[in-house]
Amino acid sequence: MTKAAPAWLVPVAAICILQTTASFMSRFIPIIAPAVSDEFGWSGSSIGYLTASNSLGGLAMLVGGSTLLKQVGGVRTLQITLLLGAASMALFLQSALSIVLAACFLMGLSNGTANPAGSEVLQRFSPPGKRNLIFSIKQAGVPLGGVIAGLAIPVMVILVGWRITLLACVLLVVMPPMLTWRLSPHVDQTAGSPRWHVTMPTLQSLRTLKVPLQALTHNRGLLRISVVGSLFAVSQSCWFTFTVIYLIDGLHFSLGLAGVVFAIMQAGGVIGRVALGWLSDRLRSPNASLSTAAILSATTTLLLGLSSPAWPLWSIIFLAFVAGSSAASWNGVQIAEVARRSPPGMISETSAGSSILVNLVNMLAPTAFAAFVSAGGSYGYAFGLAGVCTLLVLVVLPRDGKAR
Structure with a gap:
């Protein structure tokens, strides 16, 4: 007699797959x-402008989509935004x-949905003894989507052209929400049946949009650690947005080889997120791990700008992996620090405020980068x-000692 799968396995697997799909679509x-x-x-x-528009879609959903998530359900909203993005x-x-x-912009809506929907589902279904591990796996789905995109898309473009590749990617994005569609009523926590009538924002509801940002001012350390996330996002967004085009235009890589380097960078992010969290717990000092990540992130970003076609391939690959392990690995530790420094009962507001700052940078940094290059500045x-x-x-x- 086979042992039945635990009740939490299916909803947790579903939300992880949906989040990886949302990441794939943005990459x-x-x-x-x-x-x-x-x-x-x-x-x-x-x-840079295309990526900034994508980030703006995620920001719009993060700021104004809470009503939809509550009325329709987090998983259903994520499914809908993925299908809209695919179209x-x-x-x-x-x-x-x-x-x-x-x-x-429309493709970016799913990015703004994935985190709140995923966190809500995992909080309810994850076993307490495995919650931190499952949340880490969920966060690793973001760079995992980039690994899949970096390996699959360039190969398909070379073999069948970008139009057929576009069709294949649409099908890849459509399948997960369709396969999990019937699961949503059993997972989403809505009052009765989902309500498809979405209340239009009022003046009072618009005023509440400032609450997450105001929550960050509760103490100085909370505001500083939120700004830290924004500063990390500068290099991360530039690596994610411009690596492929820079390797092609600046270093004369083929699209296929540039995609492989991009995938290696994203794989570094999968490993780095877990490793940086382990290091932070081991040292009992988030500042030490975040400082290490900042030094490596800044160094690899500077070195990428100094690279030339004369550099050996292995050096670019190594640089991309280290960049992924640092420039894209800070998220988990920084999010945990925001939660630790939050006033009791305000974790959701401060987390949303910190995410809004990061998403603003994800929109503004690629725009500024693109404008600088368009104006004649070099990569x-x-x-x-x-x-x-x-x-x-x-x-x-913040300089206030080790983690409590």
Whole structure:
């Protein structure tokens, strides 16, 4: 007689798969954009605007989507935003950059849904003895989506062209929400049946949007650790957005090889998130682990700007892996520190406020990077400025001793 699967396994697996799918869709943009840009005559820096629009969609959902999540349910909302994003991907067939910018915005809605929906489901279903591990696995789904995108998309573009690749990616995004569609009523915690009538924002509800940011001012350490996340996001967003196009335009890599390097960077993020969390617990000092990540992140970003076609391939691969392990590994420790410093009963507000700051940087940093390059600045100087911003983490980190 076979042992039945634990009751928590299916909902936890479903939300992890859906979050990985949302990440895959956002990483799709900077990887396929070079091929699309070549055909439609867009500049290489336009990829920064596409990624910024994607981040804006996530920010809009993070700030204004709480009503939808409560009325319809977190899993159902994530499924709906993934399907909407998949439909929007077809707009990449249009040569008008403004239309593709709108598509990227709609694709970004699922990113703003994934974290609150995933956290709510995991909090209810994860066994207490395995909760930290399961939350870590869920967070690792973000770079895992990038690994899949980096390995699969360039190969498909080379073999069948970017249009067929686009269709295949649409199908990959559609399948998880469709396969998990019937699971939502059993997982979502809504009062009775989901209500599909969404209340329009009122003046009073709009005023509540400032609550998460105001919550960060409760104490100085909380505000500083939230700014730390924003500074880390500068280098992270530039690595995620411009690595592929820089390797192609600046170092003369093929799209396939650039995709492999991108995937290695994302794999470094999977390993780095777990390793940095372990190091922080081991040292009982989040400041020590975050300082290490900041130094490595800034150094690798500066070195990427200094790289040239004469550098051996192994050095670029090693640089990308270390960057993924540092520039994309800070999230878990920083989120935990925000929660630790939050006033009792305000963890959700402070977490949302910190996430809003990070998402603002995810939108503004690629935009500024693209504008700088478009104005005649080099990729090298742009990466250098991003690295200097992240190095400011060492100045902003709260100096109040070890973790409690």
